[in-house]
Amino acid sequence: MNRFEFAQAMLLDGEAVVIKHESVKLYDGHEKTLFEDGEAVLTTHRIFWGKAGEFSRGSHIIQLHHRHVKALDEEMGSSMFFGKKKRLVIRLHDPYPDKAPGPMEYSAATFIKLSGPSGISSNFIQALNETLMARVWQINLQVSSPSSPPRIKPRSGIGGIEKGLIEKHRQTDENLSMAFQDLNKLIGMAKEIVQTSKNISIKIRERQTDASEDETLKFKTLLMSLGIDDPVTKENFTNNNEYLRSLGNEICQSLLDVITEQGGMMTITEVYCRINRARGLELVSPEDVLDACKLLNGPMKLRQYPSGALILQLDNHNDEQVAEEVEQQVKEVNSMSIEECARLQHISVLLAHERFLIAERAGKVCRDESVEGLRFYPNLFLTQ
Amino acid sequence: MRRRAGVGAIHKQKLEAERYKDKGTEIQENQFEQMTKQMEFLKTNLEEFADKHKNEIRKNATFRRQFTEMCAAIGVDPLASGKGVWSVLGMGDFYFELSIQIVEICLALGESTGGMLEISELKERLSRSRRQKSKQQEITIEDILLASKKLKIFGNSFQVHPLGKNRFIIQSIPGELSLQETKALTVAANQETGSITKSLLMKELGWNELRTQQATEKLISEGLVWIDEQNEYEPSYWFPSLFPDRKNVE
Numbered sequence: 001m002n003r004f005e006f007a008q009a010m011l012l013d014g015e016a017v018v019i020k021h022e023s024v025k026l027y028d029g030h031e032k033t034l035f036e037d038g039e040a041v042l043t044t045h046r047i048f049w050g051k052a053g054e055f056s057r058g059s060h061i062i063q064l065h066h067r068h069v070k071a072l073d074e075e076m077g078s079s080m081f082f083g084k085k086k087r088l089v090i091r092l093h094d095p096y097p098d099k100a101p102g103p104m105e106y107s108a109a110t111f112i113k114l115s116g117p118s119g120i121s122s123n124f125i126q127a128l129n130e131t132l133m134a135r136v137w138q139i140n141l142q143v144s145s146p147s148s149p150p151r152i153k154p155r156s157g158i159g160g161i162e163k164g165l166i167e168k169h170r171q172t173d174e175n176l177s178m179a180f181q182d183l184n185k186l187i188g189m190a191k192e193i194v195q196t197s198k199n200i201s202i203k204i205r206e207r208q209t210d211a212s213e214d215e216t217l218k219f220k221t222l223l224m225s226l227g228i229d230d231p232v233t234k235e236n237f238t239n240n241n242e243y244l245r246s247l248g249n250e251i252c253q254s255l256l257d258v259i260t261e262q263g264g265m266m267t268i269t270e271v272y273c274r275i276n277r278a279r280g281l282e283l284v285s286p287e288d289v290l291d292a293c294k295l296l297n298g299p300m301k302l303r304q305y306p307s308g309a310l311i312l313q314l315d316n317h318n319d320e321q322v323a324e325e326v327e328q329q330v331k332e333v334n335s336m337s338i339e340e341c342a343r344l345q346h347i348s349v350l351l352a353h354e355r356f357l358i359a360e361r362a363g364k365v366c367r368d369e370s371v372e373g374l375r376f377y378p379n380l381f382l383t384q
Numbered sequence: 385m386r387r388r389a390g391v392g393a394i395h396k397q398k399l400e401a402e403r404y405k406d407k408g409t410e411i412q413e414n415q416f417e418q419m420t421k422q423m424e425f426l427k428t429n430l431e432e433f434a435d436k437h438k439n440e441i442r443k444n445a446t447f448r449r450q451f452t453e454m455c456a457a458i459g460v461d462p463l464a465s466g467k468g469v470w471s472v473l474g475m476g477d478f479y480f481e482l483s484i485q486i487v488e489i490c491l492a493l494g495e496s497t498g499g500m501l502e503i504s505e506l507k508e509r510l511s512r513s514r515r516q517k518s519k520q521q522e523i524t525i526e527d528i529l530l531a532s533k534k535l536k537i538f539g540n541s542f543q544v545h546p547l548g549k550n551r552f553i554i555q556s557i558p559g560e561l562s563l564q565e566t567k568a569l570t571v572a573a574n575q576e577t578g579s580i581t582k583s584l585l586m587k588e589l590g591w592n593e594l595r596t597q598q599a600t601e602k603l604i605s606e607g608l609v610w611i612d613e614q615n616e617y618e619p620s621y622w623f624p625s626l627f628p629d630r631k632n633v634e
Contacts, residue, residue: 227464
């Protein structure tokens with residue numbers, strides 16, 4: 001393993017990729033190394049080995065130049081579970097003095113082995129054989145300088161600036177099209193998962209007792225994480241959710257004071273805004289906030305009013321109290337509109353509206369709806 | 385083998401049914417495992433993707449739109465949870481932040497607009513305030529629509545009304561806009577002045593006198609329009625959010 005060198009995952013001039021092999025494990029002599037489950041790329045000059053993703057990023061990986069290779073061999077490894085698999089044995093010359101630094105500087109072995117979960121494919125081995133015989137690397141002996149990315153020749157003047165801009169745009173376009181390619185792959189993966197989840201979902205619906213509680217819970221967590229909306233599995237789920245519970249606690253703690261100041265009620269839109277502002281990073285979605293509030297049993301609960309508004313309300317703050325308060329306020333000025341109330345109490349128009357409706361249902365105030373708008377008056381029908 | 389009647393055959397069938405059932409459970413278990421593995425794989429790839437393409441995600445509106453369309457096509461909502469597998473891409477943070485800014489702007493302008501804001505003005509104000517906070521991402525109408533859509537789950541207090549020709553009105557006060565009101569709004573939006581008169585409504589929408597009267601009265605009483613009686617022929621009704629001057633946001 002000490003013939004390996006660190007290298008950048010880029011091809012030299014005149015170098016070409018011959019074949020790739022996935023899930024390759026490297027052995028130093030007979031000993032396993034930590035280099036496993038990587039991709040081996042055979043080129044005309046060397047064998048690269050790196051983890052998936054490192055190649056596309058052009059990061060640093062390791063290489064074994066073909067000049068180190070003395071001979072090739074095969075061996076059959078056998079294992080209980082996976083049957084016989086073919087391993088590739090690469091016998092090496094002694095390390096050259098001008099070898100660049102690598103992952104292992106000392107090794108007692110004179111060969112390395114390549115293996116994988118199903119062994120090394122014969123295609124790869126044959127390709128390696130042919131590549132070694134072709135000896136393309138000897139034609140081109142400039143090994144030391146890896147080609148650097150195309151450099152913009154610094155030029156002064158407008159021409160230089162223009163060139164720079166064009167180059168920048170080209171780079172952005174390239175990045176973008178690469179991004180779209182990668183995106184396509186990702187979405188493809190997600191699509192498969194969606195399909196699998198649909199199958200599982202159907203099975204759960206048909207035979208509810210067969211899957212264990214634990215498994216079903218895990219499944220629902222996966223669905224939520226992916227963002228699939230499956231009403232059948234969603235019910236009963238939110239109750240068991242750690243994330244939503246702790247979010248509910250967070251909401252209670254940070255908003256208790258503010259809600260009390262405001263008169264014990266806050267619209268859920270405001271809750272959502274405030275909690276996200278408080279968090280700053282790792283914001284929560286509207287669904288998260290809604291579900292978390294639904295679970296709340298604590299000092300405040302989520303209530304849906306007949307008008308359809310969703311309000312987070314303090315437990316110790318009941319409708320009667322609100323109705324009394326509103327009645328008092330209206331009596332003082334004899335007639336009040338929603339906007340006036342909102343301004344007076346420093347609460348939102350929506351909230352003021354709800355408070356009036358509560359008082360109205362309790363019969364404490366009367367409404368006067370006209371072309372001039374909606375106003376509320378103390379309910380004299382009851383008191384006089 | 386000849387099919388046999390009798391107890392023996394029934395036993396055999398039962399055994400086979402059990403075996404199939406077990407096999408079925410087995411396949412299901414494998415599917416669970418398979419799905420879990422696939423998710424792990426997806427997560428790793430998403431992280432790599434986020435690492436590599438952070439800039440595209442944040443700065444490029446076309447990319448964002450493409451991404452959300454593709455997710456919708458396969459039935460996945462990347463914005464469903466702040467803790468979902470997609471959150472590593474930072475899309476959630478982008479859209480949730482945007483939705484909060486939308487709410488804030490709509491509320492702040494509520495008094496002068498009566499709770500209705502045209503989407504182009506909203507976009508202008510959003511870009512302005514984001515530029516001040518040195519966030520140079522471009523916001524598109526689609527971004528605003530998506531963020532607003534998320535807010536809909538909070539009930540009827542946030543709605544988006546299409547006015548045709550890619551124009552929209554964001555309603556940030558509760559209450560349902562009836563079809564009549566929306567139609568009147570659309571007619572107003574198509575006028576240069578952003579105002580309507582009863583005869584205009586009757587001409588454009590084919591309404592009769594009574595219906596027009598009721599509609600305009602409703603609009604006034606709900607505070608959606610201002611009445612202007614200085615016109616010599618008949619009063620005109622103005623939607624504050626459609627005032628021509630609003631396009632020049634100071």
